[in-house]
Amino acid sequence: MNIMDSENRVVLNVGGIRHETYKATLKKIPATRLSRLTEALANYDPILNEYFFDRHPGVFAQVLNYYRTGKLHYPTDVCGPLFEEELEFWGLDSNQVEPCCWMTYTQHRDTQETLAVLERLDLDTEKPTEEELARKFGYEDDYLKGTVSWWQHMKPQMWSLFDEPYSSNAAKIIGVISVFFICVSILSFCLKTHPDMRVPVIRNITVKTANGSTAWVLDKTQTNAHVAFFYIECVCNAWFTFEILVRFISSPNKCEFVTSSVNIIDYIATLSFYVDLVLQRFASHLENADILEFFSIIRIMRLFKLTRHSSGLKILIQTFRASAKELTLLVFFLVLGIVIFASLVYYAERIQANPHNDFNSIPLGLWWALVTMTTVGYGDMAPKTYIGMFVGALCALAGVLTIALPVPVIVSNFAMYYSHTQARAKLPKKRRRVLPVEQPRQPRTAGQGGGIGMPGSGPMARRMNQVKTKDLGPKIEQTKRRISNAMNLVKVNTKLSRD
Numbered sequence: 176m177n178i179m180d181s182e183n184r185v186v187l188n189v190g191g192i193r194h195e196t197y198k199a200t201l202k203k204i205p206a207t208r209l210s211r212l213t214e215a216l217a218n219y220d221p222i223l224n225e226y227f228f229d230r231h232p233g234v235f236a237q238v239l240n241y242y243r244t245g246k247l248h249y250p251t252d253v254c255g256p257l258f259e260e261e262l263e264f265w266g267l268d269s270n271q272v273e274p275c276c277w278m279t280y281t282q283h284r285d286t287q288e289t290l291a292v293l294e295r296l297d298l299d300t301e302k303p304t305e306e307e308l309a310r311k312f313g314y315e316d317d318y319l320k321g322t323v324s325w326w327q328h329m330k331p332q333m334w335s336l337f338d339e340p341y342s343s344n345a346a347k348i349i350g351v352i353s354v355f356f357i358c359v360s361i362l363s364f365c366l367k368t369h370p371d372m373r374v375p376v377i378r379n380i381t382v383k384t385a386n387g388s389t390a391w392v393l394d395k396t397q398t399n400a401h402v403a404f405f406y407i408e409c410v411c412n413a414w415f416t417f418e419i420l421v422r423f424i425s426s427p428n429k430c431e432f433v434t435s436s437v438n439i440i441d442y443i444a445t446l447s448f449y450v451d452l453v454l455q456r457f458a459s460h461l462e463n464a465d466i467l468e469f470f471s472i473i474r475i476m477r478l479f480k481l482t483r484h485s486s487g488l489k490i491l492i493q494t495f496r497a498s499a500k501e502l503t504l505l506v507f508f509l510v511l512g513i514v515i516f517a518s519l520v521y522y523a524e525r526i527q528a529n530p531h532n533d534f535n536s537i538p539l540g541l542w543w544a545l546v547t548m549t550t551v552g553y554g555d556m557a558p559k560t561y562i563g564m565f566v567g568a569l570c571a572l573a574g575v576l577t578i579a580l581p582v583p584v585i586v587s588n589f590a591m592y593y594s595h596t597q598a599r600a601k602l603p604k605k606r607r608r609v610l611p612v613e614q615p616r617q618p619r620t621a622g623q624g625g626g627i628g629m630p631g632s633g634p635m636a637r638r639m640n641q642v643k644t645k646d647l648g649p650k651i652e653q654t655k656r657r658i659s660n661a662m663n664l665v666k667v668n669t670k671l672s673r674d
Contacts, residue, residue: 185212186225187239190232193225200242207266209242234261241267249276255283289595292497296489308335312427333425337418340484350484353418357477360411364474367400374401412448415477419445437479444474490596494589501581508577513544516570520544523562531559548574 340350517540
């Protein structure tokens with residue numbers, strides 16, 4: 176019985192750790208690497224009677240337990256991509272991981288997606304190398320050949336100067352100037368609406384008298400912004416126009432530059448100034464010319480340009496993108512609650528006699544429900560009956576719960592992106608590359624250029640190799656004979672036991 180048991184056993188040496196199991200155990204999962212073990216494989220060592228695999232021993236312990244128990248668990252001390260690579264090597268399906276370990280196992284996929292998003296956001300503040308710029312602008316071949324033209328050398332520098340504010344000290348100065356003009360433009364747009372910053376309109380009125388005279392009349396009912404704001408906007412928009420042209424000319428990808436959302440806002444905001452300038456010149460005599468100033472509100476959208484200068488704003492915008500499902504769900508429940516409580520308060524205020532009823536229609540109740548659920552409490556409308564007050568209390572509680580539920584998800588997304596950004600900032604930019612070894616390195620011979628002191632080079636090394644081979648040869652032959660005799664003895668004993 177012991178002889179039969181020893182025949183069915185198989186020894187697996189994985190990463191220097193020996194594992195022993197039965198062949199029948201490895202046959203439980205067919206079409207895998209371990210189910211097709213034969214002595215003809217290169218991994219088999221006839222001297223030690225074991226199979227050697229230079230793989231991760233910790234992961235293999237879980238793999239072998241999967242053959243024994245039929246349940247695949249994920250080791251928490253191993254990175255997810257490494258676990259997937261090991262499963263692929265052993266021919267196992269990663270979808271067979273047990274449900275208790277599935278959430279922990281799939282965390283690396285979320286991390287990889289987060290890192291891919293941060294890579295697209297281009298949050299690196301280090302100055303790119305010349306080779307990276309050549310690859311980005313598509314003249315890598317000319318760079319390697321040393322035939323870079325003047326424009327090819329100048330174009331990346333212009334792009335880094337105006338589009339990558341942390342690439343150099345000069346780029347930081349350009350970035351500060353750009354932020355300064357953005358702030359001045361927004362401040363000018365807001366201040367010119369203040370009454371103290373406006374001047375009355377002077378009109379030329381012809382008074383028909385016997386002598387016929389013309390008089391200038393000061394119209395205090397209509398005012399215009401001070402002329403200084405016009406010159407401020409001209410200077411700011413001149414800089415914005417220059418910046419757009421330089422960035423467009425030096426951009427590595429014109430199509431991507433034109434379709435960028437931040438750049439589109441910049442185009443529209445700058446174009447609105449010139450359109451407003453033309454319309455004021457040719458349509459100032461119209462009575463409704465003030466309506467044209469409404470479209471200048473687009474210039475406030477220039478604040479989104481600050482995202483190019485702040486990684487925190489980029490992370491915040493990406494957080495809202497990642498939380499789009501939760502925000503959509505929040506809006507849905509808000510709309511649902513607003514409609515329900517607006518209808519309830521409308522009919523609740525009509526049940527009892529109420530001469531001071533503020534809810535004359537459900538649309539008015541929609542405004543009240545929106546203000547109540549968002550905890551604003553404007554106070555222009557309020558229920559007067561007890562039933563209406565009860566509905567109002569329920570509306571306020573429902574609003575607090577509805578708004579509070581998705582907040583932890585948004586906060587966790589922001590913390591996740593921010594922590595990964597901080598980790599990427601601390602990573603070394605240049606790390607030692609580990610070359611994959613396809614096969615064991617063969618010893619170098621004298622004919623392969625071995626130098627002094629190199630293994631396998633020189634007559635002394637050849638003599639040492641010959642001595643080692645002569646010493647090991649008889650031992651290997653002796654070990655093989657012992658193994659052969661032992662195998663023959665096992666076969667004879669097996670035959671006798673059967674007889």
